[in-house]
Amino acid sequence: MSNSGTIEWDYAPAPERIRPDISDEYGLFIDGAFVEPESGESFKTVNPATGQTIARVASAGAADVDKAVKAAKAAGGKWSRLKPTERAKFLFRIARRLQECARELAVLETMDGGKPICESRDVDLPLAAQHFFYHAGWADKLQWAFPGCTPRPRGVCGQIIPWNFPLLMAAWKIAPALACGNTVVLKPAETTPLTALHLARVFQEVDLPPGVVNILTGAGETGAAIVDHPGVKKIAFTGSTDVGRGIMHALASRDVPLTLELGGKSPNIVFADAAIDQAVEGVVSGIWFNQGHVCCAGSRLFVEESIVEPFVAALRERMGRLRVGDPLDKNTDVGAINSREQLNRIEALVACGQEEGAILHEINDDPLPKRGNWHRPCFFTGVEPSHVIAREEIFGPVLSVMTFRTPQEALRRANSTPYGLAAGVWTDKGSKVFDIAGALEAGVVWCNTYNKFDAASPFGGCKASGFGREGGRHGLRPYLNLRSSGA
Amino acid sequence: MPTPVDAVMLQQRAAQLGRRSIKTTSKAAALQMAVSMLDLTTLEGADTPGQVRALCARAKAPCPRDLGIDVPPVAAACVYPRLVPAAVEALEGSPVRIASVATAFPSGQSSLDLRLKETQAAVGAGAHEIDMVISRGLFLSGRQRDVVDEIRMVRAAAGDAHLKVILETGELETADNIRRGADCVLEAVASESDLGHGEVFLKTSTGKVSPAATPSSVLILLEAARAHYRSTGIRLGVKPAGGIRRSKQALHLLVMVRETLGPHWLTPALFRIGASSLLDDLVRQLIKLRSGRYASLDEVGIT
Numbered sequence: 001m002s003n004s005g006t007i008e009w010d011y012a013p014a015p016e017r018i019r020p021d022i023s024d025e026y027g028l029f030i031d032g033a034f035v036e037p038e039s040g041e042s043f044k045t046v047n048p049a050t051g052q053t054i055a056r057v058a059s060a061g062a063a064d065v066d067k068a069v070k071a072a073k074a075a076g077g078k079w080s081r082l083k084p085t086e087r088a089k090f091l092f093r094i095a096r097r098l099q100e101c102a103r104e105l106a107v108l109e110t111m112d113g114g115k116p117i118c119e120s121r122d123v124d125l126p127l128a129a130q131h132f133f134y135h136a137g138w139a140d141k142l143q144w145a146f147p148g149c150t151p152r153p154r155g156v157c158g159q160i161i162p163w164n165f166p167l168l169m170a171a172w173k174i175a176p177a178l179a180c181g182n183t184v185v186l187k188p189a190e191t192t193p194l195t196a197l198h199l200a201r202v203f204q205e206v207d208l209p210p211g212v213v214n215i216l217t218g219a220g221e222t223g224a225a226i227v228d229h230p231g232v233k234k235i236a237f238t239g240s241t242d243v244g245r246g247i248m249h250a251l252a253s254r255d256v257p258l259t260l261e262l263g264g265k266s267p268n269i270v271f272a273d274a275a276i277d278q279a280v281e282g283v284v285s286g287i288w289f290n291q292g293h294v295c296c297a298g299s300r301l302f303v304e305e306s307i308v309e310p311f312v313a314a315l316r317e318r319m320g321r322l323r324v325g326d327p328l329d330k331n332t333d334v335g336a337i338n339s340r341e342q343l344n345r346i347e348a349l350v351a352c353g354q355e356e357g358a359i360l361h362e363i364n365d366d367p368l369p370k371r372g373n374w375h376r377p378c379f380f381t382g383v384e385p386s387h388v389i390a391r392e393e394i395f396g397p398v399l400s401v402m403t404f405r406t407p408q409e410a411l412r413r414a415n416s417t418p419y420g421l422a423a424g425v426w427t428d429k430g431s432k433v434f435d436i437a438g439a440l441e442a443g444v445v446w447c448n449t450y451n452k453f454d455a456a457s458p459f460g461g462c463k464a465s466g467f468g469r470e471g472g473r474h475g476l477r478p479y480l481n482l483r484s485s486g487a
Numbered sequence: 488m489p490t491p492v493d494a495v496m497l498q499q500r501a502a503q504l505g506r507r508s509i510k511t512t513s514k515a516a517a518l519q520m521a522v523s524m525l526d527l528t529t530l531e532g533a534d535t536p537g538q539v540r541a542l543c544a545r546a547k548a549p550c551p552r553d554l555g556i557d558v559p560p561v562a563a564a565c566v567y568p569r570l571v572p573a574a575v576e577a578l579e580g581s582p583v584r585i586a587s588v589a590t591a592f593p594s595g596q597s598s599l600d601l602r603l604k605e606t607q608a609a610v611g612a613g614a615h616e617i618d619m620v621i622s623r624g625l626f627l628s629g630r631q632r633d634v635v636d637e638i639r640m641v642r643a644a645a646g647d648a649h650l651k652v653i654l655e656t657g658e659l660e661t662a663d664n665i666r667r668g669a670d671c672v673l674e675a676v677a678s679e680s681d682l683g684h685g686e687v688f689l690k691t692s693t694g695k696v697s698p699a700a701t702p703s704s705v706l707i708l709l710e711a712a713r714a715h716y717r718s719t720g721i722r723l724g725v726k727p728a729g730g731i732r733r734s735k736q737a738l739h740l741l742v743m744v745r746e747t748l749g750p751h752w753l754t755p756a757l758f759r760i761g762a763s764s765l766l767d768d769l770v771r772q773l774i775k776l777r778s779g780r781y782a783s784l785d786e787v788g789i790t
Contacts, residue, residue: 009516009745009753014508118506277710278496285499310717321746330508428491448493 032210075211259468264421699729728761
């Protein structure tokens with residue numbers, strides 16, 4: 001038999017057809033209702049895959065922030081005194097409702113942010129629901145989480161979240177705050193406000209008491225107004241290191257606890273004795289998941305010198321199989337870049353890498369859509385640790401491949417960064433896993449896997465990647481005042 | 488040095504490839520392709536020449552003519568050695584090949600001499616393809632060298648017949664072991680300078696042990712075939728068998744081949760699916776694509 005007659009078989013378009021109920025305009029969600037902003041201002045939110053405007057969204061000014069904080073404060077008394085088992089019921093109902101409308105929300109997330117539907121469907125939505133389920137379980141067990149203490153809520157929590165996992169980050173922030181009896185003023189990112197606003201609809205549907213969660217859309221000034229408001233008793237921020245530093249400055253003279261989850265330049269270390277085919281998969285999901293818009297993206301790959309050639313060849317072949325394009329197609333692996341601004345930044349850094357002499361590998365030849373923001377997945381070889389692309393967070397589908405000769409050298413190079421969010425170790429040798437993982441300066445270390453998230457597992461960074469943890473028992477701590485029971 | 492395989496990422500990748508959405512024209516082509524790659528199998532103690540004739544009729548024309556659906560013949564009919572003559576007679580003049588299990592299928596627990604004789608007898612009776620089992624006893628007692636030698640000897644005994652080497656993944660149990668078993672086959676054929684594409688297949692299971700062709704175990708075989716291709720340029724065939732009953736599973740397998748080995752591997756010369764009842768579901772799905780309704784099993788002419 002010969003190979004003639006082979007059918008050149010490919011996947012037909014498989015668009016997700018369901019459409020969420022999107023309004024033309026969205027107000028601010030304050031005290032349980034959508035209201036016009038005092039500022040009178042609004043901005044548009046755009047589908048990054050098409051360039052089309054999806055809706056107009058209110059922009060909250062200082063007066064709106066004041067209104068929201070007051071509503072949160074007013075709701076706080078009753079909410080914090082509510083029987084913990086009753087608070088748990090609300091969280092449980094939110095989780096169930098998220099599951100019920102998961103498909104619509106996944107489509108909305110993909111339309112507003114550009115990520116492939118398979119990711120919003122299989123990662124963002126299930127994890128968001130899981131965070132509410134998980135924290136529903138904690139609500140009536142807080143005194144056992146912190147033995148010997150009397151945990152009390154802090155009050156109004158100001159929360160500012162990024163555009164890469166809009167709904168999931170909202171869940172990470174809101175669920176523990178509510179479980180601990182706090183109330184919330186949350187600001188979603190300017191480019192991806194819609195799923196947070198639809199989460200507000202969920203709060204209405206489950207009869208969450210008005211004012212317990214308030215959602216204010218807007219840009220950096222809105223966030224600054226939340227940080228500066230004297231009624232806010234705790235700030236949680238996920239986003240860029242620069243903005244995080246600014247928030248820390250602003251809070252320096254005030255008794256407001258802060259948690260920051262900031263940028264990263266996470267190393268993925270592959271030893272020659274690793275399961276290579278699986279390591280390639282881990283590297284792929286480490287850097288090309290969500291177009292590389294992941295704070296813990298494994299953007300620096302360190303491969304043991306003795307296997308770098310076959311490894312890079314295998315990575316190239318695998319990269320060539322990624323399907324880039326319409327994020328609403330169920331077979332798309334890499335979607336649109338979140339904003340024009342971010343695309344410009346990625347392109348500038350890729351150009352910088354080429355100027356500094358690194359070699360760009362970019363082999364996906366399928367034509368990209370004409371409209372919208374797109375960047376092919378790619379990687380650089382010939383990268384030196386001193387190159388800009390090896391040091392700066394790119395937050396795009398761009399990987400820097402470097403080599404090492406010994407475990408000590410791998411550690412030295414991996415730790416040589418201002419950041420410390422995540423890291424990956426790939427080896428079949430158990431003792432090496434523990435040696436390396438213990439010496440890596442990172443908040444999260446994955447061994448023979450990457451990008452694994454769970455509501456029960458604390459996530460957060462060290463060094464310039466921030467402080468504080470989200471998820472697990474650790475994630476409750478920032479939302480509680482702990483007084484010793486004996487005092 | 489054995490090639491390690493890590494089960495966590497292996498399973499993640501295998502599951503990820505199961506979430507591809509295969510619709511409309513792509514689905515129709517895939518269903519047809521799956522039929523053409525089928526080793527339609529009957530391996531029961533109760534098999535008779537009559538039963539084999541019925542199977543062979545179905546192999547030549549998988550869809551009853553009155554349904555008016557154009558379906559290609561399957562790749563091969565797979566039977567026990569004693570029933571090869573019946574298959575030869577029934578498949579005379581058709582493109583359907585005859586595959587025979589041999590080597591004391593399914594356990595492999597008889598003397599090497601008898602297993603080689605059985606192989607020669609099956610080929611002598613007219614089998615084009617031999618599905619052998621490796622000796623899991625030898626493998627698990629650490630005598631992998633001997634497993635390699637036995638594969639070589641069966642290959643020689645099979646002559647020009649193509650050889651499919653059944654690892655019985657369910658008995659090897661771990662991902663590392665399955666890869667090591669596949670590597671035994673790679674090693675056994677490494678010395679053949681004139682080995683052609685698809686002359687030797689890696690096959691998961693006998694169908695008599697559970698688990699059989701799990702997505703993860705198939706992915707290991709695909710990765711082994713890819714490694715062999717990268718180092719020698721020779722394309723080994725891969726054949727999942729055992730527990731594949733639904734079209735959805737077949738589509739998952741085709742996606743795994745496409746994205747692990749590339750679209751050029753999607754030919755009956757290089758990829759087979761060993762199954763008995765899968766054909767019923769493939770035909771029902773083809774009917775569904777055409778008419779918009781699911782056919783009952785009574786309509787597809789099961790044997």
